[in-house]
Amino acid sequence: MAKQERHFTTTELSAFLDGQLSAQEQALCEEHLKGCEQCRQTLAELRQTVALLRALPPPALPRSFLLSADETAAPAAVRRVRNFNEIRPALPLRRVAKPSYVQNALRNLSVLAAVIGLFFLLSGIFSTPLTSLSGGRPTSAPALSSASQRPAATPSAVSHAAETPTAKMTKPGANTHPVMQPWVFTPLQLLLAAFDLGTQQGRVLMGLVLLAIGIVGFFVITRWQRS
Amino acid sequence: MGRDIAAKCGRLAQIAYEVRLAMSKSVRGDEELLIVRSQRGEVDAFNQLVLRYQQTVYGAVFRLLGDYDVASDVTQNTFIAAYRSIQSYRGGSSFRAWLLRIASNMACDHWRRVHRHPVESLDELIAEDEAHSLSLLSTLATTEGESNPEEVLLTQEFQGVIQQGLQQLPLDQRVAVVLCDLQGLSYEEIAATTQATLGTVRSRIARGRGRLRNYLRQHQELLPRKYRLDTD
Numbered sequence: 001m002a003k004q005e006r007h008f009t010t011t012e013l014s015a016f017l018d019g020q021l022s023a024q025e026q027a028l029c030e031e032h033l034k035g036c037e038q039c040r041q042t043l044a045e046l047r048q049t050v051a052l053l054r055a056l057p058p059p060a061l062p063r064s065f066l067l068s069a070d071e072t073a074a075p076a077a078v079r080r081v082r083n084f085n086e087i088r089p090a091l092p093l094r095r096v097a098k099p100s101y102v103q104n105a106l107r108n109l110s111v112l113a114a115v116i117g118l119f120f121l122l123s124g125i126f127s128t129p130l131t132s133l134s135g136g137r138p139t140s141a142p143a144l145s146s147a148s149q150r151p152a153a154t155p156s157a158v159s160h161a162a163e164t165p166t167a168k169m170t171k172p173g174a175n176t177h178p179v180m181q182p183w184v185f186t187p188l189q190l191l192l193a194a195f196d197l198g199t200q201q202g203r204v205l206m207g208l209v210l211l212a213i214g215i216v217g218f219f220v221i222t223r224w225q226r227s
Numbered sequence: 228m229g230r231d232i233a234a235k236c237g238r239l240a241q242i243a244y245e246v247r248l249a250m251s252k253s254v255r256g257d258e259e260l261l262i263v264r265s266q267r268g269e270v271d272a273f274n275q276l277v278l279r280y281q282q283t284v285y286g287a288v289f290r291l292l293g294d295y296d297v298a299s300d301v302t303q304n305t306f307i308a309a310y311r312s313i314q315s316y317r318g319g320s321s322f323r324a325w326l327l328r329i330a331s332n333m334a335c336d337h338w339r340r341v342h343r344h345p346v347e348s349l350d351e352l353i354a355e356d357e358a359h360s361l362s363l364l365s366t367l368a369t370t371e372g373e374s375n376p377e378e379v380l381l382t383q384e385f386q387g388v389i390q391q392g393l394q395q396l397p398l399d400q401r402v403a404v405v406l407c408d409l410q411g412l413s414y415e416e417i418a419a420t421t422q423a424t425l426g427t428v429r430s431r432i433a434r435g436r437g438r439l440r441n442y443l444r445q446h447q448e449l450l451p452r453k454y455r456l457d458t459d
Contacts, residue, residue, distance in 0.1 A: 014433035018407075020414055049440045052450070053408040056386060058286045062299050065281045066274045071307050 008032060013043045017050065107221040114214025121207025124200045258322060265313050273310050280323060281306070283410065284330045290405045291334040293394045301337055305330040320419060324412055328420040331402050338398055388449045392442040399423075400435030407432050 008016070008029055015021050016029045033040050196202035258279075264272030284305055289298035309329050316325055393401055402421060406412045412420070418428045443450065 009433075010437045011430055011433035014436050015429050018414070018432075020429060045440050045444075046436050049436050049443060050408050052389060052443065053404070053439075056290075056389060056409065058282055059289045059298075061282060061285055062295060064278075065285070065303050065306050066277055067270055067306060067310055069270065071303075072270050072273075072310055 007036065008039050008042075010042060010046070013039065014046055017043065017046055103221055103225050107218060107225070110214045110217030110221060112214070113210045114218065117207045117210025117212070117214055119207070120197070120203045121211060124202075124204030124207055127200055127203075259318070262313065262316065262318075262322060265310065266316070270310070273306075273313070276322070277306050280326055283323060284326055287327055287405055287410055288330050288334045290390070290393055290409055291331065291401060292338060293390055297337065298334075301333050302330070305333050308333065320416060324416045324420065327406060327410060327412065331406065331420055335398060335402065384449050388443070388446045389439075392439045392446075395442055396435050396438055400431045400438065403428055403431035404435035404439065408436075 012021065012025070012029065016026065019026070021029060033043065197206060258276070261272045261276050265276060281302065285298060285302045288301045288305070289295070292298050292301065305326065309326055312329075316322070320328075393405070396404065399421070403417055406417045406420060407414070414425055414428050414432075417423075417432075418425050421428065423431070
């Protein structure tokens, strides 16, 4: 029989311990162990580890697991997955609350709303002309009041603004000093502006609203799930 | 007419059952009889099997999960699932191995579910940390025959070390080691339980033992003298 030159691996020694090697491998291993201190040491440690595991006393039973009539009812809850013998858990464990599909869907919707809101917000902010960022005309708000002065503005904004009460209340001097006009919004105007995605202000407001709804919704639903 | 047929069918079924009972009694004895009665829906018969195997199942699940309460829940669910699916037990493997297969599957599912939602588990662990530690120590062992309190404490510490070592193993290696070295299943039974090949089982057991050996080396001082690993 050829002598084993290399050391045996832990896998081989572990299998040797359990008698899981072929007869030829088993004999080869025994032969090798006679002259190899390192493999003998590894084998001894593996044997000690197994002995420790087998020396463990069984844990004390916390209670009896006898089945009651209630527990044996409703057999449909068990489903088999891979083969006829394999059982997957039929009942959710008491200590792990499984979130419902409705809760998950609402939470996902909240995240989606927040993302869309953020998109609108960024879209509104970064499409603002640089002059407004450098302290020039505050173009972020007066779309309603100054829309009538800007024929090039989007038709929807103009039409909304032209019909709004604020536009009608604008003083004649506003044509020459629109920046000085106080921003006066009725709730209806604010609502209309918020949903007018054709304007920068509309996108910003829509973004803020969606972002707020998304964030609040996410935290509320998360807390709901945990409770 | 219909009633006669139903009565005859019932009679035939009764005869078949009695024949099955007689055969199983002669072939495999008492346990097989209990299994057959359980397959007929007799809860009392199944409960006798529960009494016979609850220590085995709970022991395996506890060593896999390391948590008193969770092991208790998983064990109960294992017996419920086993009762509901006992019709599918064909006797190809031992009933003990079949139960351990269900138990290890459920324990693994629980482990994966907990690690998929670690926040929920962490909350629970923090809330119950102290109580859990105490219950773990008291659960770790039946300490018959050890009257010396120091010995009892040493034994509990020693078991705690091994349990911690088991918890450090990857799940597949832990299952293989627990089923092989603690429950005494054969490699073939472990392969059937874990849906793995014999080579994979061999490798998992070896790697698990190797890791555990390294872990125990670092905690030599807590091991009883006769179990200390010789590192010289």
